[in-house]
Structure formats: C-alpha cells, structure tokens
Amino acid sequence: MPVSEDEQAAAALRLMEVARRSPEFAREVAEWVRDAGWLAPRAVPAVAPEASRPQMLPPVTAAFTDREDVIAWITEVLDGADPSGGAPAIAVLTGAGGIGKTAAVVRCAYALRERFPDGVLFVDLAGASVGTALPPSDVLARFLERLGVSPDRVPGDEARQRDLFRDCMADRRMMVVLDNANTEAQVVPLLPASAGSLVLVTSRYRLGRLVSEHGARPFVLGPLSTVDSVRLLRRVVGSRRADAPDAAVQAVAEAAGGVPLALCTTGAGLAVREHLTWERVARQLSERIQGPGQGQGPSGGSGGGSDPVRQAHDASYGELTAECAAFYRALAVWAWPTVTVMCAALAADVDEGRARELLEQLARVHLLEEVGEERYRFHDLVRAHAHELAVAEDGHGRMSAAVRRVAVAHLRFAAELDCRVMPLRWRLGPAYGGLVLPVDRDPADGKHALAELRRERENLAAVVRAADQYGFDDLVWQLCEAMWGLHLLLGFHAQWIDTHLLGVEAARRRAEEFGDRRAVGRMLVQLAFAYMGVGRADDAAEALAQAVAADEACGHRRGQASAVEALGLLRLKQWRYVDAQRCFEEAREILGRIREGDDGWRDVPRATALLEHHIGRAQTKQRDFTAALARLNDALVCFRRLPGGGDAYNEGRVYMSLGEMHLDAGDPDLARVCLDKAVKAMEAAGAGLQLADVFESRARCHRLAARQAEAVADLRTAAAYYEENGDRVGAERIRAGIAELED
Structure with missing residues (x-):
C-alpha cells in the first residue's frame, strides 16, 4: 500500500493513467476518489478564463482619514517580497481595539487590489475572544466556495480543506485579508502557498509566530494625531x-x-x-x-x-431614549454573528416594525453597523459595553428570557425550513408538530429553504451555544435536530460537531429530568454522520455504538434501526461491503419488530425502502449483480407505494444505482434505460447536482457503446448543471473529459 506522500502521488498518477484508457475503470476510480477524498482535484485552474475571481472586500468608509504610512508600509512589504520563495508576502497590523485596523487594512487593500488580478478574499475572524473566534475550517469552507468549489465537494476535515485551498490558490496572484485574528493558530491554515499573493492580517494581539516562522512583517497602529x-x-x-x-x-x-x-x-x-x-x-x-x-x-x-x-x-x-437604551442592551445578551430584525425584535420583545426603527437609530449613532439588508453587527467593543450595561441594569432573569425568546423563534424557523428541505424524513421534537406542507408546492421550494438555512447557519449555531449557556437543554437538542437537513446536504462539519456535542449532552441531561429519552440516540447518530464527514471513523463508530445502546435502553426501535443503518453506511464508506450489508439487514430486522401504533411505525415503509436501496448498493459493490438487481427493484416498488404519491426523488436515486450496477455488470444499454428514468425523476425534483451526476454516468454509457457525439452532448449538459449549481470542480472535470473526447 502507498504510505508516504510520494508513494500516494505516484499511485494516484498511475490510477489516472489507467482510467484515461479505460472508461469502465475510470468510473471505479471516480468512486474511490469520491469516497476516499485523498485524490481531490484542483477546484479551479489558477488562471483559467472561467476561474472564479472573488472580490470580498467590504465597503471602505467615506470618512477615512490619514494612515498613508500604513499604505506605504504594506507596499514596501509587497515590493520587498521574494517572488521565488514559494510563500506569500505577509503583513500583520496590530493595535488596540477601535484604533482603526480594519478601516486601514481595507483602504490599503482597495489601493493595491489592481496588483492582484485573481481576486481578493476577506474574512472577519471575530477574534476579540477565544469564544467568538471563527475556526479555520469555517473560513476555509467559505473561501473554497468563493473560489468555485461547490459546498458538497468541500472536504469535511480541516487538513484536507487546507490542502485544497492551497491547491486552488497555487500560481494565483491574490490578496487574502484576515481581519481581527485571535491567535496564530487561526491564521496559519489560511495562508496560501503562493509567492504572488499578499496576506494582510489584523489583530489586537502580537502574533509572534507569524513573524518568526512565516516571515510576516509587523506594524503597530497608533492613535490619530x-x-x-x-x-x-x-x-x-x-x-x-x-x-x-x-x-x-x-x-x-x-x-x-x-x-x-x-x-x-x-x-x-x-x-x-x-x-x-x-x-x-x-x-x-x-x-x-x-x-x-x-x-x-x-x-x-x-x-x-x-x-x-x-x-x-x-x-x-x-443620549438614547429609555426605549432605545433597553433595546441596545437586549441585543447584547449574546454575541450573535449578525443581528437580524427577527433576532432584535425577539431579544427586546418588540414587534419587527419597531425593531427596524430602533436598529436604524442605533446605526445612525454608530452603535451598530449595517452589514447587509436588514442585518446588523456590533463592533465587539460596543457589544461588550452593551453587555456590561445589560448585566448591571437588566440582570440574569431578563437576559435569560431574551435568549429563550430568540432560541424558540429560531427553532420554529429552522424546523419549518428543515421540513421543506427533507419533508419525508422522520423527526423528533415538538417543534415539528402541526407543520404541513402545501400539496402543490413549488418543486424548487426545498432548494430555496436550504438556501435560507444556509444564510442563517452561523446565527443558528450561536443560538445553540446561547441556549446551552443559559441552560435551555430542551431547545439545544431540538435546534440540532432542526439543522439536520442543512448539515447533511451542505456539510460545515466543524460547526456540525461543535453544536451536536452540545446536543448530545443536553439530550442526556433532559433524559435524566424526564425529558425525551429518544433524543440521546438521535443526537449521537447525527454526531456520527458529522464524524464520518471528517474521516473520524473510530469516533463515528463509538457514537453509533452509544446510540444503539441508548435507543435499546429506552425501547426506541426506530432510533435503534437508524443507528444500525448509519453504521452500515460507515462500513460502506470503508469499503467493508459485507459488513455494511449485514448492518442494513439487521436494521431491517429491527424495523420489522415495530408494530402499528408503536413509536415510529408510520416511517417504517420509507425506512424499509431506504434499506433495500442500501443493501442493493452493497451487493453491487460485491459484484453480486443478480441479488443487487432484485433488491434495487424491490426498493423502487417500496418507494412508489409510499403515501402521497410516493417518493419520486428516491426513486430517481434508485434508478441511478441501477444504472451504475448495469455499468459495472458491463451492460451499457440497460444502464442507459435506467439513467434515462433517473434524469426524468431528478428533473421533476429539481435536483441539479444529481442531474449532473446522471448525465455524467449516461455519457459513460455512450462511450462504451462508441456513441461519441451523444457522450459529448451529455457531458456538456452535465457541465451546465454543475456550473448552474455552483460546482465549478465538477464543471471543470467534465470540460476536461470533453476535450479528451474531441481530441
């Protein structure tokens, strides 16, 4: 087995050479890459015409004054950098809070950005304290997306995110502005390995390791004259x-x-x-x-x-009125990443119309900064001032009540959106009671709901932490449950693990206090999926073992089956196909013990259909094509029989698996029939990325049948879907395949 980086690189190159000559083997290699993640391709060629060139700088203040010395210093750092050294120029601007570091560095970035034709990345690292500082993984995910990597293609663990980021930045001339850093550990993973780039860092703290180990040049910003x-x-x-x-x-x-x-x-x-x-x-x-x-x-x-x-x-x-002063204090009960109108109204217990007026009043006197449409942010020193006043004048009782109002509303908000994103999944918690989707809803409604969840994901994570800090365990685990669709479909694994560790402990405390004992296993299963996303297989297996035990102890067979199913998916990821099949069959047996009226009995038909699909996938991997065909066809029948007209999306997923099975079995014509049906199902569901995958698979069918023109046409369609859904990685890979075919 290849162990060293050089050995792995050589093995990867060999696999890719063989894959270019063999379409059948190319498909297998693509699956290995997707599962293992260690052969991640460059997201966007460094200077390709279609490469993303982000411009993330915030607006510069019109009142900016002086600081010409800072611009001169940064220019000197840039001009004095060694272009052959393989490292970017790094300038670190330090100074007290409120001294104008952000304004100065943004002004300098605007003055110099013409020297960086490949774009500018900017992030506020929120490093006023350890508790508010953004983890590098969150920032890397944000940067990778702006560089053209689709969220579902961003690796789960920080090390692979860092490697992909550096790959995306290779040979580019870009500026990276890292504002408000707390420690060197926050900054180092965000440094590109590109000699043509410039990194500007601001911090209240001395970041000596950047100077000693990375060649950064320091500058201390003082007061204005x-x-x-x-x-x-x-x-x-x-x-x-x-x-x-x-x-x-x-x-x-x-x-x-x-x-x-x-x-x-x-x-x-x-x-x-x-x-x-x-x-x-x-x-x-x-x-x-x-x-x-x-x-x-x-x-x-x-x-x-x-x-x-x-x-x-x-x-x-x-100078504030009594009402506006109370509003100011209420906003500071927790360090919300941004303050929305909804959050402000609930924290202060006023209606949203009045909240808009008071937010504008605070922004006019510079106590709040407007950072987006109806979205505001405190400077951390202003928030510290407001929080201190809240503690002194309102006390813990009022602050706690404000946090609970905000948390309850965000739970309602997230639960409704989650229901729209994944309407058929089984759920726990009273927040979902009474939620009914319209029969004639827009096919793209789930996609829009997911986008809304994504916009609020940082605030939702902050609400989880606030609810945990104030002891609202019932809300903590339910908020995690309501974020399941967001994390399952988009990742953000660092946040996922952070919030769900709190969710597990909150569920355990509630279980000891006559809460819902089923929540413990549910949280553990969701945490296990997060661990799987970052490659922590042992942690995932341990969490799932605990979930099985917790659900067995409280007699929750539906939860127990879900935990065993998740263990099977983990084994599938580990290429342990026989073990995976055993887990899926065990989960099905547990479902079979659920009787009508028992907890979760209404979800048994859909859960059984999913397990049939999983078993068929495991059998395909074992090349037991006859058994796999029977299982996958059974799964189709099960999905069609579900109430409400069936589950068309999962029917489409099964047709995709059938197509892949027939390709593995060497029958491209039958594969094409299945993939044609998958196309129709995914078009009806509005599932853009899945459509791209289907067209890419169908192009392989055409190539095996020597239908070159049809293969190129399907690849062009796949590239368009990847591009439309923000996956420039997939689009670039497809374009490379088209170029090979046309050559």
Missing part, C-alpha cells in the same frame, strides 16, 4: 451642522484620544442630534476622563476611567 482627529470628526459630523469653535472641536478630538471608533461614535451622535452641542459633548467626555466626583457614567460608575472608546459609548448611550 489631533489634526487628523479633528479632520475625521468634521467629516463624520458633516457640513450641515453649524460651524463650531475650533477649540470645542479640538477638545472633543483630544478627549476621544485619537481612537477612530470613539471619534466616529461621537461624531455620529453630533451628526444626528441637532440639539447636541460640541461644548456639551466636550464637557461630558471631560467629566468622564476626570473620574469619580467629576461626572458619572450611565451605569453609575466612572464611565470607564480614561478609556476613550468607553467614554464615547457612554456619551452616546446617555
């Missing part, structure tokens, strides 16, 4: 305010300490409040600087001593 502080203040306030005495403006600027966040917050308050005078603001800030006895902050203390950012936030908070 008084002259530039005055200039920034006047830009933020605008020309519509009456001219103020220079002395008053300078006093405000000096009180803000040259910190851009404090200057912008203070200036925004002056810009929107005509009654607020420069002299009054200067006096408020001065009183806070002088400490106790000279002026009190809104929370009853000194207002933060000499911290200019805290002083500015105290001053802005003091």
Whole structure:
C-alpha cells in the first residue's frame, strides 16, 4: 500500500493513467476518489478564463482619514517580497481595539487590489475572544466556495480543506485579508502557498509566530494625531451642522484620544442630534476622563476611567431614549454573528416594525453597523459595553428570557425550513408538530429553504451555544435536530460537531429530568454522520455504538434501526461491503419488530425502502449483480407505494444505482434505460447536482457503446448543471473529459 506522500502521488498518477484508457475503470476510480477524498482535484485552474475571481472586500468608509504610512508600509512589504520563495508576502497590523485596523487594512487593500488580478478574499475572524473566534475550517469552507468549489465537494476535515485551498490558490496572484485574528493558530491554515499573493492580517494581539516562522512583517497602529482627529470628526459630523469653535472641536478630538471608533461614535451622535452641542459633548467626555466626583457614567460608575472608546459609548448611550437604551442592551445578551430584525425584535420583545426603527437609530449613532439588508453587527467593543450595561441594569432573569425568546423563534424557523428541505424524513421534537406542507408546492421550494438555512447557519449555531449557556437543554437538542437537513446536504462539519456535542449532552441531561429519552440516540447518530464527514471513523463508530445502546435502553426501535443503518453506511464508506450489508439487514430486522401504533411505525415503509436501496448498493459493490438487481427493484416498488404519491426523488436515486450496477455488470444499454428514468425523476425534483451526476454516468454509457457525439452532448449538459449549481470542480472535470473526447 502507498504510505508516504510520494508513494500516494505516484499511485494516484498511475490510477489516472489507467482510467484515461479505460472508461469502465475510470468510473471505479471516480468512486474511490469520491469516497476516499485523498485524490481531490484542483477546484479551479489558477488562471483559467472561467476561474472564479472573488472580490470580498467590504465597503471602505467615506470618512477615512490619514494612515498613508500604513499604505506605504504594506507596499514596501509587497515590493520587498521574494517572488521565488514559494510563500506569500505577509503583513500583520496590530493595535488596540477601535484604533482603526480594519478601516486601514481595507483602504490599503482597495489601493493595491489592481496588483492582484485573481481576486481578493476577506474574512472577519471575530477574534476579540477565544469564544467568538471563527475556526479555520469555517473560513476555509467559505473561501473554497468563493473560489468555485461547490459546498458538497468541500472536504469535511480541516487538513484536507487546507490542502485544497492551497491547491486552488497555487500560481494565483491574490490578496487574502484576515481581519481581527485571535491567535496564530487561526491564521496559519489560511495562508496560501503562493509567492504572488499578499496576506494582510489584523489583530489586537502580537502574533509572534507569524513573524518568526512565516516571515510576516509587523506594524503597530497608533492613535490619530489631533489634526487628523479633528479632520475625521468634521467629516463624520458633516457640513450641515453649524460651524463650531475650533477649540470645542479640538477638545472633543483630544478627549476621544485619537481612537477612530470613539471619534466616529461621537461624531455620529453630533451628526444626528441637532440639539447636541460640541461644548456639551466636550464637557461630558471631560467629566468622564476626570473620574469619580467629576461626572458619572450611565451605569453609575466612572464611565470607564480614561478609556476613550468607553467614554464615547457612554456619551452616546446617555443620549438614547429609555426605549432605545433597553433595546441596545437586549441585543447584547449574546454575541450573535449578525443581528437580524427577527433576532432584535425577539431579544427586546418588540414587534419587527419597531425593531427596524430602533436598529436604524442605533446605526445612525454608530452603535451598530449595517452589514447587509436588514442585518446588523456590533463592533465587539460596543457589544461588550452593551453587555456590561445589560448585566448591571437588566440582570440574569431578563437576559435569560431574551435568549429563550430568540432560541424558540429560531427553532420554529429552522424546523419549518428543515421540513421543506427533507419533508419525508422522520423527526423528533415538538417543534415539528402541526407543520404541513402545501400539496402543490413549488418543486424548487426545498432548494430555496436550504438556501435560507444556509444564510442563517452561523446565527443558528450561536443560538445553540446561547441556549446551552443559559441552560435551555430542551431547545439545544431540538435546534440540532432542526439543522439536520442543512448539515447533511451542505456539510460545515466543524460547526456540525461543535453544536451536536452540545446536543448530545443536553439530550442526556433532559433524559435524566424526564425529558425525551429518544433524543440521546438521535443526537449521537447525527454526531456520527458529522464524524464520518471528517474521516473520524473510530469516533463515528463509538457514537453509533452509544446510540444503539441508548435507543435499546429506552425501547426506541426506530432510533435503534437508524443507528444500525448509519453504521452500515460507515462500513460502506470503508469499503467493508459485507459488513455494511449485514448492518442494513439487521436494521431491517429491527424495523420489522415495530408494530402499528408503536413509536415510529408510520416511517417504517420509507425506512424499509431506504434499506433495500442500501443493501442493493452493497451487493453491487460485491459484484453480486443478480441479488443487487432484485433488491434495487424491490426498493423502487417500496418507494412508489409510499403515501402521497410516493417518493419520486428516491426513486430517481434508485434508478441511478441501477444504472451504475448495469455499468459495472458491463451492460451499457440497460444502464442507459435506467439513467434515462433517473434524469426524468431528478428533473421533476429539481435536483441539479444529481442531474449532473446522471448525465455524467449516461455519457459513460455512450462511450462504451462508441456513441461519441451523444457522450459529448451529455457531458456538456452535465457541465451546465454543475456550473448552474455552483460546482465549478465538477464543471471543470467534465470540460476536461470533453476535450479528451474531441481530441
């Protein structure tokens, strides 16, 4: 067996050479690649005309002032980099919170982006604290998607994501902006191995290992001068305010300490409040600087001593109405990645119309930043200020109630969408009670629902963590259940594991307190699928063993069957086809012990159909084609007999498996008949990526039958479906196949 990287590379090249000569073997190699993942192809050629060239920079602020020295320094770093060294130029900008690192680096990136024709990647790493910092895996998944990799093709584990990212970036000239890093460990996996690229990193912390081990150049950003502080203040306030005495403006600027966040917050308050005078603001800030006895902050203390950012936030908070102040505090009960109108309304217990108005009020005075349509974000220092006030003025009881309102609403939201994404799957939890889908719903409704879940996935994960922190175990595991469709179809394995570890423990605690004991096994099975996605087979097997035991202990046969079925899918991934078949047959036997009226009995027909399909797949892999054909045909019959007109999507999946079986058996004509039916089923379901797979398989049928023109036509159709569904990896692979055929 090939063990070293060189041996594996040589084996891979040999397999690919044989596959090019043998269409039958090519299909087998493609399946090995898909299952094992260790021969992942380059997602997008580095400089191909169709390569994705992302432009992810956020807008630059119109009030930006000074920092020419930063632009000059970064240009110097870039010009001094060794283009033959195989590493990008790395510049690390450090400084206190609110000092303007993000604004400076974004302004520099815009100034230099013409030098990077292959695009710019940007991410806020949320590294103000360890608890909020994004894991590298989440960032790599985001970057890979923007580089043209379909989400379902992104590897599950961080190491393979990193390798694919570096492969995608190879020979490109790109800029990567990593804002607000917490540690070097957050940054290193995101470094491309491309000498033509530039990496800009900002952090409040010294990242010495980047300097010592990766050749980064450091720069410490200091406060603005008084002259530039005055200039920034006047830009933020605008020309519509009456001219103020220079002395008053300078006093405000000096009180803000040259910190851009404090200057912008203070200036925004002056810009929107005509009654607020420069002299009054200067006096408020001065009183806070002088400490106790000279002026009190809104929370009853000194207002933060000499911290200019805290002083500015105290001053802005003091000018809010009582309603808006309470709203401001309510938004900060948890570190939501973004604050939506729904989240804000529930946290503050107001209607959504009023929430929109109050969000806009806070954005106008620079206490919130609008980052998308009806989507806002706190600067982490502002949120810390609001959270401190919430603890002091509202207490744990009100904060806990706010978190529960947000969590309950997000559970309803996610459960409804999950039901639309996978309407026929069996579910646990009262959140699904009463959910009914319209009979005539749009075939693309599931796809739209999945897109909505994806947009909110980071907020949903934050809601799981918040509910766990505040002790709402009933909501924690149900939220995980409601995210099953999202994770099963799109991955995001790091988040999946993180949330479902909480889900397992929450379900166990609830079971001890007379909760739903079935939830323990359910969470463990879902966690096992996450482990499978990142190649942690032993962890997956252990979780499934625990799931079987938990479901057996509470007499939940439907859950037990699901756990044994999942173990069979794990064995299938490990190419242990005989063991996989045994697991599927055992799961079917467990289903057979469920009687009418028992828990889960309504789902038995569909679950049985799925197991018939799995057994047929396992038999195909063992080349027992006669038995496989019988099983797969039985699965077709089972799916057709399901209530509500059957399960057309899974019928199509079975036809795909039948086509693959006939191809393996050397009968391309029968394979084509099955794949034609799979095409119709997937077209009816609107399943774009599956359609691409079907057309690609059908092209193999044509090649085996020497129908070159038909093969090219099907490959072109497959490429179009891959492209339409954002899978540029698949599209590029198909184009390469077309080029070979046409040559």
